[in-house]
Amino acid sequence: MLHRSPYARSRYKQTPVDEFELIRRYFDRQRATPGVITGIGDDGAILSVPGTGLELVQVVDTLVEDVHFPAATSAADIAYRAVAVNLSDIAAMGARPRWMTLALTMPSGDEHWLVEFAKGLFKAADAHEVALVGGDTTRGASIVVTVNMTGEVAAGRALLRSGASAGDTIFVTGTIGDAAAGLALLQSGGNDDFLCGRFLRPSARVDTGARLVGRASAAIDLSDGLLGDLRKLLDASGVGGEIDVASVPLSNAMKSRFEQEERTRFALFGGDDYELCFTAADERISDLDDASPIGRVTGESGLVCRLDGDIVDYDDSGYRHFR
Amino acid sequence: MLHRSPYARSRYKQTPVDEFELIRRYFDRQRATPGVITGIGDDGAILSVPGTGLELVQVVDTLVEDVHFPAATSAADIAYRAVAVNLSDIAAMGARPRWMTLALTMPSGDEHWLVEFAKGLFKAADAHEVALVGGDTTRGASIVVTVNMTGEVAAGRALLRSGASAGDTIFVTGTIGDAAAGLALLQSGGNDDFLCGRFLRPSARVDTGARLVGRASAAIDLSDGLLGDLRKLLDASGVGGEIDVASVPLSNAMKSRFEQEERTRFALFGGDDYELCFTAADERISDLDDASPIGRVTGESGLVCRLDGDIVDYDDSGYRHFR
Structure with a gap:
């Protein structure tokens, strides 16, 4: 909200x-x-x-x-x-x-x-x-x-941020970082119909959200950036998480326009995608073909990012107003 | 709204x-x-x-x-x-x-x-x-x-603007024009605790509104000025009205601070009072002691103001945004 x-x-x-x-x-x-x-x-x-x-x-x-x-x-x-x-x-x-x-x-x-x-x-x-x-x-x-x-x-079926449990898989819908990439293009005078459209006309995942009722353990929408929003979900659930950065789904437009480092930044911190990030026991969402697994919920606190198996640190925690 | x-x-x-x-x-x-x-x-x-x-x-x-x-x-x-x-x-x-x-x-x-x-x-x-x-x-x-x-x-009991019938009495709650007078004082560097308070901390008539359910035929709140808001109620009901300007209730603070012409302008066009204006068959609201009758609903179209029995015209129709 x-x-x-x-x-x-x-x-x-x-x-x-x-x-x-x-x-x-x-x-x-x-x-x-x-x-x-x-x-x-x-x-x-x-x-x-x-x-x-x-x-x-x-x-x-x-x-x-x-x-x-x-x-x-x-x-x-x-x-x-x-x-x-x-x-x-x-x-x-x-x-x-x-x-x-x-x-x-x-x-x-x-x-x-x-x-x-x-x-x-x-x-x-x-x-x-x-x-x-x-x-x-x-x-x-x-x-x-x-x-x-x-x-x-x-009644009683709304998805909350607070229901994730250790062992759940972390999913996102669609592709991540497109909106931030589109906004960067708009601001630099560039253009890409797909990426800019992802910023200007985001597709809210209303149908997917409704289908997740009773299947996802927790959910949040991605408005502020994947890492920041996922942390909010994990904190609300009192758990930790681990994601594989390479498994965060990126669009072809993103891949063709931006190098590895920049697209990772867009995907992890970009925000404005209005995709859903949710947790669930893996097998229960196997028929949701627009969702990709990116990691898992752990009993530790905090969020760990892995790239090629190594733990990587990112110093940007996602935008907060009035910071 | x-x-x-x-x-x-x-x-x-x-x-x-x-x-x-x-x-x-x-x-x-x-x-x-x-x-x-x-x-x-x-x-x-x-x-x-x-x-x-x-x-x-x-x-x-x-x-x-x-x-x-x-x-x-x-x-x-x-x-x-x-x-x-x-x-x-x-x-x-x-x-x-x-x-x-x-x-x-x-x-x-x-x-x-x-x-x-x-x-x-x-x-x-x-x-x-x-x-x-x-x-x-x-x-x-x-x-x-x-x-x-x-x-x-x-269900089915909400007060609308559209229920007034010819013969109904027109009422207002409280005193009218105070907020506009208080704002004028604030803007000119003057002060009057009562009048300025009426602008800054209006008292919404929630209890009175609830008591009018089933008794008032139509209601509107006074945000834009008595004449303008009353016209909206009458138009929505497809009727006309006549009010006696002298019967519009004024506060003692208003009477002691402002001359006749100015207080009439505040009362008829001032707005921001957040009192209620409503119509009802007279006898049904006799126990509402904070409401004053100011006129009656007619079968004619339009709103007529009378002062000492004469019809008077006012050229200000109340503020509208973007006019």
């Missing part, structure tokens, strides 16, 4: 407060609240709806101009992305998206821009039959888009 | 696009969606939750620095207000607030500011037992706060 874009990393690296700590310290009161099954701390909150056999999953994500996307990004792409990143949080919980609200702050009420924005918004929403049920448009200095999305999942 | 602050009126009056029209044109597809009972167009959306006897009410409101509140406003007041304006939308639907998410964009991660912000947020939320279940904090050029709140109401 907390979205941190690598795009912001270079711009705001110097700031002193860590967002995770900030949220925990000031907004997470750890107070038992009737009806709130899981509050702050997972990809979404889980709310009980007694009598229905269902629970609601509530997520919210904000995209800020020049922080989460370059100012030159088209209105349609901004809107598409704002919906997709929320769909991804819903997917990571194994839920089905139902409805959303839009809070749109923008410098002007330019009609052409709005027409394009609405097109992108509904393109992403219609693909998963999510209804836009309300909104607020306001004037502000720069574009800020907040989408709040509600999904539903069978 | 669409919040327009009079604070913004002077700053952005020149812009050409009307927000109501904008929302209608680009985001309201008037498409029947399973589970969505009322979508865009009322104070909140109403979502069905089959099997529970309840419906969910979903609202969202954004406050932008220098648009909806002066930049000098304290963190606690900003947060309190961001919660209160959403509580007010929930109240206008006759619902009980349940949970909310927070999307907070800010220029820095200043810890003292955040401590104060959290205090104001929880002060407003705890008064109505609303749980904060999720959030996203992001870095941006100015402060933008979006609260998305979910409430519940007995």
Whole structure:
């Protein structure tokens, strides 16, 4: 639910407060609240709806101009992305998206821009039959888009970050690092339709998330970078992990455009892929052909990366806002 | 649900696009969606939750620095207000607030500011037992706060804007115009604890809204100004109305500080009071001692204001964003 874009990393690296700590310290009161099954701390909150056999999953994500996307990004792409990143949080919980609200702050009420924005918004929403049920448009200095999305999942069945056990296999969906590579190309004036499209129009893994219910032991979506997000899953589960860097799936576009060192950096720290990372007992997901095993959960604490059998250290822990 | 602050009126009056029209044109597809009972167009959306006897009410409101509140406003007041304006939308639907998410964009991660912000947020939320279940904090050029709140109401019982009938009496809760007067004082360097407090810490009429269920024929909360908001209710109901300007309740603070002409302007066009305006058959609300009758619903179209029996015209129709 907390979205941190690598795009912001270079711009705001110097700031002193860590967002995770900030949220925990000031907004997470750890107070038992009737009806709130899981509050702050997972990809979404889980709310009980007694009598229905269902629970609601509530997520919210904000995209800020020049922080989460370059100012030159088209209105349609901004809107598409704002919906997709929320769909991804819903997917990571194994839920089905139902409805959303839009809070749109923008410098002007330019009609052409709005027409394009609405097109992108509904393109992403219609693909998963999510209804836009309300909104607020306001004037502000720069574009800020907040989408709040509600999904539903069978009671007690939501995927959490906290269910991984030693011995489970660690999987990712799709290919990893493409979005960061695409963003790097956009920022350097380069282009690659596939890679840039992976940044601008991420495909939330809603169907895969729903199929993982009852099969994955834990799940998270990859918004901040593979290593950082996987660490969050492992920490929430109170376990450790080990991955084989060479087994992290990379796209052909990535392989043809970037050398080994750069593509490894994109894949491990890049973020913005909106793929799923999940853990499961191996054999239970053998029919999920878009998932690749990349490592295993261990009883140790911490995350170990291996390359050709050797342990390798990476000094970048993935972007955090306000770091 | 669409919040327009009079604070913004002077700053952005020149812009050409009307927000109501904008929302209608680009985001309201008037498409029947399973589970969505009322979508865009009322104070909140109403979502069905089959099997529970309840419906969910979903609202969202954004406050932008220098648009909806002066930049000098304290963190606690900003947060309190961001919660209160959403509580007010929930109240206008006759619902009980349940949970909310927070999307907070800010220029820095200043810890003292955040401590104060959290205090104001929880002060407003705890008064109505609303749980904060999720959030996203992001870095941006100015402060933008979006609260998305979910409430519940007995199925089929939500108060709508569209239920007023000719012959109904028009009521308002509390006193009107105080917030606009308080904001004017804040902006001119003046002060009045009561009036400024009415702007900075509005009291959403949650209990009154809940008591109006089954008794009021239509309701709206007063965010944009009495005349503008009442017109929205009358238009949604396909009826007209007539109010006696002299019967609009004013606070003693307002009467002692402002002359007749100015206080009438605050009361009719001021906005930001977050009182309720509702219609009902007179005798059914006789035990609501915080509500004052100000006029009646007519079969004509349009809203007529009378002062000492004469029809009076006001040329300001209340602020709309992007006008």
